[in-house]
Amino acid sequence: MRASLVNQLRVLVPVKRTIDYAVKIRVASDGKGVDQNVKFSMNPFDEIAVEEAVRLREKYKDAITKITVVSVGPPKTADVLRTALAMGADDAIHVEVPDKAAANPLEPLGVSKILNEIVKKAGEEEEVGLIIMGKQAIDDDASQTGQMLAGLLNWPQATYASKLEFPSGKPEKGAEAQVTREIDGGLGIVKTKLPFVMTTDLRLNEPRYASLPNIMKAKKKPFKKFTLKDLGLEDQIKPRQEILKVAEPPKRQGGAKVENVDELISKLKEAGRI
Amino acid sequence: MIATTMLPRVALRSACTACTARTALPLRRGFTTSRVDLANTLIFLEHKKGNFAAATLSALTAAQKLGGDIDALVVADEASASQVAEKAAKLPGLKKVLVAKHADFANNLSEPLAPLIKQIVESNSYTHVCTGHTAVGRDIFPRAAALLDSSQISDIIGLEGEDTFVRPIYAGNAIATLKSSDKVKVFTVRGTAFDAAAQEGGSATTEEVKPDSVESLTQFVEEKVSESSRPDLATAPRVVSGGRALKSADNFVKYIEPLADSLNAAVGASRAAVDAGYADNALQVGQTGKIIAPELYVAIGISGAIQHLAGMKDSKTIVAINKDADAPIFQVADLGLVADLYEAVPELLEKIK
Numbered sequence: 001m002r003a004s005l006v007n008q009l010r011v012l013v014p015v016k017r018t019i020d021y022a023v024k025i026r027v028a029s030d031g032k033g034v035d036q037n038v039k040f041s042m043n044p045f046d047e048i049a050v051e052e053a054v055r056l057r058e059k060y061k062d063a064i065t066k067i068t069v070v071s072v073g074p075p076k077t078a079d080v081l082r083t084a085l086a087m088g089a090d091d092a093i094h095v096e097v098p099d100k101a102a103a104n105p106l107e108p109l110g111v112s113k114i115l116n117e118i119v120k121k122a123g124e125e126e127e128v129g130l131i132i133m134g135k136q137a138i139d140d141d142a143s144q145t146g147q148m149l150a151g152l153l154n155w156p157q158a159t160y161a162s163k164l165e166f167p168s169g170k171p172e173k174g175a176e177a178q179v180t181r182e183i184d185g186g187l188g189i190v191k192t193k194l195p196f197v198m199t200t201d202l203r204l205n206e207p208r209y210a211s212l213p214n215i216m217k218a219k220k221k222p223f224k225k226f227t228l229k230d231l232g233l234e235d236q237i238k239p240r241q242e243i244l245k246v247a248e249p250p251k252r253q254g255g256a257k258v259e260n261v262d263e264l265i266s267k268l269k270e271a272g273r274i
Numbered sequence: 275m276i277a278t279t280m281l282p283r284v285a286l287r288s289a290c291t292a293c294t295a296r297t298a299l300p301l302r303r304g305f306t307t308s309r310v311d312l313a314n315t316l317i318f319l320e321h322k323k324g325n326f327a328a329a330t331l332s333a334l335t336a337a338q339k340l341g342g343d344i345d346a347l348v349v350a351d352e353a354s355a356s357q358v359a360e361k362a363a364k365l366p367g368l369k370k371v372l373v374a375k376h377a378d379f380a381n382n383l384s385e386p387l388a389p390l391i392k393q394i395v396e397s398n399s400y401t402h403v404c405t406g407h408t409a410v411g412r413d414i415f416p417r418a419a420a421l422l423d424s425s426q427i428s429d430i431i432g433l434e435g436e437d438t439f440v441r442p443i444y445a446g447n448a449i450a451t452l453k454s455s456d457k458v459k460v461f462t463v464r465g466t467a468f469d470a471a472a473q474e475g476g477s478a479t480t481e482e483v484k485p486d487s488v489e490s491l492t493q494f495v496e497e498k499v500s501e502s503s504r505p506d507l508a509t510a511p512r513v514v515s516g517g518r519a520l521k522s523a524d525n526f527v528k529y530i531e532p533l534a535d536s537l538n539a540a541v542g543a544s545r546a547a548v549d550a551g552y553a554d555n556a557l558q559v560g561q562t563g564k565i566i567a568p569e570l571y572v573a574i575g576i577s578g579a580i581q582h583l584a585g586m587k588d589s590k591t592i593v594a595i596n597k598d599a600d601a602p603i604f605q606v607a608d609l610g611l612v613a614d615l616y617e618a619v620p621e622l623l624e625k626i627k
Binding site for chain 2: 019022024025027034107109110112136138140141142143144145146147148150151152156157158159160162178182183184185186187188189191192196201202203239240241242243244245246247249252253254255256258261262264265268273274
C-alpha cells in the first residue's frame with residue numbers, strides 16, 4: 001500500500017487530430033466542408049498541452065502518477081494518440097466515432113460531454129487531478145471545449161495559459177496553482193486550486209519531437225478504446241448545427257507591386273490611405 | 275433566485291406588442307422571413323473601468339440585426355456598477371440594462387459569471403445571448419453555453435437569419451454558414467465584422483439582478499497590461515507591423531515605431547517577431563493573436579504565413595515591404611515593395627514627413 005498515492009496527481013490531456021497547420025486547405029466540391037485528402041497531425045496547441053504535462057512530471061518527478069491522453073475521432077485518430085505517447089504520455093484513451101467526421105463533425109459541446117464521461121471513467125481506476133488542453137483547434141477555431149468541460153465538471157478553468165506554477169510546492173490534490181494568462185492587451189494572473197482545467201496558449205512552451213526509440217516504445221503503451229455506446233452517450237451526442245455551406249473566402253486583388261518608395265507613397269495618397 | 279422584480283418574459287412581450295401596435299412604429303427587423311418577436315436577445319456588455327470593449331459594441335450591432343428586444347447585462351463591483359449601468363442605458367436599441375454587482379464580478383472571471391448568465395437567460399427566456407469574441411468573451415461564454423446545454427457559435431462574421439450564422443474556419447481559409455437548432459443561441463461576434471454601435475441615443479431602463487450564490491473557484495491576482503500611448507491595435511484604422519526580418523527588439527523600436535507614429539498607427543507584429551522577443555505578445559496579429567481589419571496595414575519584413583494572414587487579410591489596403599519577391603504576403607498585398615526594409619523604411623518615413 002503506497003500511502004503517498006493519495007496526494008499524487010493523474011493528468012488528463014485531450015488532443016485532437018486536425019489537418020496539418022501548414023496545409024493550404026481547399027473547400028470540398030460539395031460545398032459542405034473542406035478536402036480531407038491531406039496531411040493530418042496533432043493540433044499544435046494540444047502538442048503544447050502534452051509537452052506541459054510531460055514537463056510537469058520531469059520537474060516534480062513522483063508527484064505525477066500518470067499522464068493519460070484522450071482523443072475523440074475516427075479510427076485514424078489513433079496515430080495522434082501514439083504521437084502523444086511517444087512524447088511521454090503513459091496511456092491513451094480513444095473514443096472512436098465512425099469515419100464520417102468531414103460530413104458531420106462533432107461540436108465542442110458534444111466533445112466536452114464525452115470528455116466529462118471519460119474523466120469519470122478514468123476516475124474509476126485513478127482520479128484525474130488536472131486537465132491540460134489546447135486553447136483552440138486550428139480547424140474549427142471554436143475555442144470552447146476546455147471551458148465547456150470545466151463548466152460540466154464544475155471545476156475552475158484557467159484559459160490561454162502561458163505559465164503554470166505551484167507556489168506552495170508541488171502539484172497535488174488541493175494544491176494552489178498560479179496561472180499566467182494571455183489576455184487582450186497583456187497578461188492576467190489568476191490563482192486556483194487543483195483540480196482544474198487549463199488551456200494552453202502558444203507561449204507556454206516549445207513542444208519536443210518524439211525520438212525514434214520513444215516512438216517504438218509508444219507502441220507498447222496501454223491503449224484503450226471506447227465507443228459512444230460504451231460511454232452511454234450514443235443518443236446524447238447529437239449535432240446542434242447543420243452546415244449549410246462552406247465557401248472560399250473572398251479573394252483579394254493582391255499582387256500589384258510598386259517600383260520604389262515614391263510610387264508607394266503616391267499610390268497610398270491616391271487611395272486616401274495617408 | 276434572480277431578482278424578483280424581473281417580470282416573466284411573456285408579460286413583457288405582450289406589453290411590448292401592445293405598445294408597438296398603438297404607436298404604429300415600424301418594427302425594426304433584420305430579416306423578412308423571421309417571425310415577429312422571435313428573437314429576444316441578451317448581450318453581455320464587456321467593459322474595463324467603465325469603458326466598453328470595442329467588440330462588445332460590434333456585438334450590439336449584430337444583435338440589432340436579429341430584431342426583437344435586446345437587453346444587456348453589465349457586471350461590476352459594488353462601487354462602479356451604477357455608473358457603468360448608466361452608461362450602458364445610453365447605448366442605442368437596448369430595452370433594459372440588467373446590473374449585477376459583486377466584488378467577484380469586477381475581473382470577469384468565468385466561474386461566477388457563467389452561472390449568472392445561465393440564470394438570467396433561463397428566467398427571462400432569452401433566445402439569443404451574445405458578446406464580443408474577446409479574451410473575456412471566449413473565456414466566459416463557452417462555460418455558460420455548456421451550462422445552458424447550447425452549442426456555441428464562435429466568432430461570427432455574419433448573420434443570415436435568427437438561426438443562421440456565418441463564421442470563418444481553418445484560420446479564415448473557409449467560411450462556413452451554419453444553422454443552429456439550439457433553443458438558446460449562444461454566440462460571440464468578431465469585432466471587425468460589424469460596425470461598432472454608437473454610445474449615445476438610447477434610453478434603457480436599468481434593473482438590478484441579485485444572484486443568490488456567487489461561485490469563485492479562481493482568484494484574480496493581477497493584470498499586467500502593456501502601457502501604450504499609441505492607438506489600440508484591435509481598433510486602430512492604421513497598423514504598422516514588423517516581422518522576423520527586424521532581427522532585434524532595438525530595430526523594432528528604431529524602424530517600426532517611428533513609422534507607426536508618423537502615420538498615427540498602432541504597432542503590430544508577426545508571431546516570429548513576438549517569439550523572438552522583438553515585440554510584446556499583446557501585439558501579435560494572426561489566428562492566435564489579434565484579428566484586425568484596419569484601413570491600412572503595413573507589413574514590414576513579414577513573409578505572410580497562413581496564420582498571420584488569418585489576422586489581417588480583411589484590411590482595406592495592405593502594403594508589404596519585403597526583400598523576398600516570392601514571399602506569400604505579396605499575394606494579398608495591394609501594394610508590394612520588394613526592397614530591403616533597412617533602406618526602404620527610413621526613406622518612407624522621411625518622405626511621409
